[in-house]
Amino acid sequence: MTIKHIKELTGKGPKNIYVKIIDDKVEIHFWLQKSPLEKYVCDELREGKCLVKDIYQDALQHRIKEIQNDLSDRFSQDLHFESLCADIETDKYVITFIYD
Numbered sequence: 394m395t396i397k398h399i400k401e402l403t404g405k406g407p408k409n410i411y412v413k414i415i416d417d418k419v420e421i422h423f424w425l426q427k428s429p430l431e432k433y434v435c436d437e438l439r440e441g442k443c444l445v446k447d448i449y450q451d452a453l454q455h456r457i458k459e460i461q462n463d464l465s466d467r468f469s470q471d472l473h474f475e476s477l478c479a480d481i482e483t484d485k486y487v488i489t490f491i492y493d
Contacts (some may be wrong), residue, residue: 398456421488446481
């Protein structure tokens with residue numbers, strides 16, 4: 394279900410995705426590929442990398458609750474959002490949830 398949310402936001406699926414469970418945390422790691430426009434903005438505009446990173450973070454924040462609900466159902470656990478990290482240099486994103 395997480396892939397569905399990423400595809401709907403970006404128009405493409407993640408290059409790679411995996412889930413890591415560590416103690417009381419569930420981390421979703423995924424990599425995206427920049428579109429030609431995103432790559433141009435990152436490479437050519439002074440604040441381009443910040444702009445693209447902010448767009449992805451804001452868009453993903455709007456889907457966090459839906460992803461959280463999907464994962465809570467799948468894991469049969471109440472998950473709570475902890476963080477969203479984006480590394481625009483490597484196109485890696487990590488969404489972290491914690492559970493009771």
